[in-house]
Amino acid sequence: MASLTSVSSVAFFISLWIFVRTFDEFEDITAYPGDTVTLPCRAPNSTNITAVEWIRPDLKPEYVFVYQDQHFNTSNQHPSFKNRVELKDSEMKDGNVSLILKNVGSADLGMYKCYIAMDNLSWSSLVNLYVHAVPINITAEAGETITLPCKWPSIMPLFGVKVIRPDLDPNVVFFYSEFVLWFLLLDDDYPNTQHISYNNRVELKDSEMTDGEATLILKHVTINDSGTYECYVYDITLIPVPRNPALISIINLDVHSLANPDSSMLRIILHLVVFCPYFISTLLMVSLCPCRATERNPPAFMMTSPTREDD
Numbered sequence: 001m002a003s004l005t006s007v008s009s010v011a012f013f014i015s016l017w018i019f020v021r022t023f024d025e026f027e028d029i030t031a032y033p034g035d036t037v038t039l040p041c042r043a044p045n046s047t048n049i050t051a052v053e054w055i056r057p058d059l060k061p062e063y064v065f066v067y068q069d070q071h072f073n074t075s076n077q078h079p080s081f082k083n084r085v086e087l088k089d090s091e092m093k094d095g096n097v098s099l100i101l102k103n104v105g106s107a108d109l110g111m112y113k114c115y116i117a118m119d120n121l122s123w124s125s126l127v128n129l130y131v132h133a134v135p136i137n138i139t140a141e142a143g144e145t146i147t148l149p150c151k152w153p154s155i156m157p158l159f160g161v162k163v164i165r166p167d168l169d170p171n172v173v174f175f176y177s178e179f180v181l182w183f184l185l186l187d188d189d190y191p192n193t194q195h196i197s198y199n200n201r202v203e204l205k206d207s208e209m210t211d212g213e214a215t216l217i218l219k220h221v222t223i224n225d226s227g228t229y230e231c232y233v234y235d236i237t238l239i240p241v242p243r244n245p246a247l248i249s250i251i252n253l254d255v256h257s258l259a260n261p262d263s264s265m266l267r268i269i270l271h272l273v274v275f276c277p278y279f280i281s282t283l284l285m286v287s288l289c290p291c292r293a294t295e296r297n298p299p300a301f302m303m304t305s306p307t308r309e310d311d
Contacts, residue, residue, distance in 0.1 A: 026126045031104045033134055038088055039127045041114035043095030051117040052097045054085070056110055058154040064112065065099055067092075080107065095123075106131050107153045109246060135228075135250040142257050145219045147205060150231035150249040152212030160234035161204070161214040162245060165227050168195050173229060174202045174216055197224065214248075226255045 031037045043049060054065040059078050065085045066073040074082070081101075088098040097116060101108065109131040116123040140146045152158055160177035170193040198218075205215040214233055218225065231249035 026128075028128045028130065030130045030132070031108075032132045033105055035104045036100065036102045037104055037129070039099040039101060039112050039114070039129065041097050041099065041116070041125045041127070043097070043116045043118060043121075043123045045095060047095070047118040047121060049092050049095065049097065049116060049118055051115075052087075052092070053113075053115040054099050055113050055115075057113065058110055067097075101129075104129075104131055106133070106248070109248065110154045130246060133231075133248055133250045135252055137252045137254070139254050139256070140221050142222055142255055144221055145217065146221055146253075148216040148218060148229050148231065148249070148251050148253070150214040150216060150233070152209075152214060152233050152235065152246075152248055154212060154235060158209045158212060158214060158233050158235050160245070161209065162232045162234075163202075163216050164230050164232070165195070166230065167227055170195050173198050174204075176204060177234070221253075221255050223255050223257055226253055228252050 027040055029037055029039060039054070041054075050068075052065070052067040053063065055062040056064055056078070059080075061076050061078050063076045063078060064081050065087070066076065067087070084102045086100050088100050089096045095116070097114065099112075099114070109129060112127045112129060114125045114127070136149060138146060138148070148163065150161065150163070161175070162172065163174040164171040165173055172194050175194065201219045203217050205217055206213040212233070212235075214231060216231070229249075229251040230247055231251070232245035232247050234245045
């Protein structure tokens with residue numbers, strides 16, 4: 001049964017590969033958060049363009065930008081792209097319908113499809129947009145169990161996740177895929193060797209990676225776990241470039257050792273030695289103050305008993 005599943009999985013991904021290769025153009029674009037990028041798309045000639053669609057299949061609604069009937073249609077545009085997209089050339093000279101995307105964020109990572117309709121011809125292209133991850137700093141104490149966040153913003157299902165520490169050799173902290181045969185066939189660097197220090201200490205928070213959740217649980221952290229972790233994911237939009245998974249999370253982990261009990265007790269004793277005399281002297285001063293005040297200020301009125309006169 002397992003072998004049948006593997007065969008069917010490979011057949012599925014090969015069909016996806018063929019589907020992607022039916023597009024006329026394919027290009028990778030890399031950006032940093034806050035950048036303005038251009039997603040390229042150009043018709044092969046200057047034939048009259050009747051319609052242009054930019055979509056992201058993983059979104060609902062999927063429309064990023066639409067031109068139809070000689071005007072731009074924003075009625076079905078995904079709200080995240082409102083006021084952030086425009087054509088590089090509004091007149092579409094020489095068939096140029098490249099799209100400008102402003103203020104790029106991590107949620108913009110994914111595959112964009114460009115469709116061009118002309119008088120007697122159609123044209124299509126794919127653009128994979130990669131957005132560099134912003135590092136996350138996490139602090140922990142030795143012995144704790146922590147999570148290393150890794151979340152794929154697309155709703156496209158994941159078929160693999162890889163977490164590495166570049167300073168280690170081997171550098172693999174965790175690797176998981178339901179389609180191992182796919183990697184064996186297409187990836188010369190199949191990550192099959194986990195660093196020994198992470199054996200039996202790491203697992204996915206969600207084993208099914210539902211909604212792109214690839215967060216990793218790391219148990220019983222030690223000082224030696226301090227370092228930089230990089231989380232890569234594979235989803236079906238990355239099929240054309242199986243050797244370049246998306247880097248979606250960078251975590252800087254700093255693990256502190258637990259305080260030594262002996263040193264803690266020593267600090268308590270030192271505090272007692274230093275502060276106790278001050279506390280005792282303050283208490284004595286407060287207790288003596290009323291008595292001194294009484295001695296300095298005798299009562300103004302004193303009762304005296306009458307004296308008896310001699311007969």
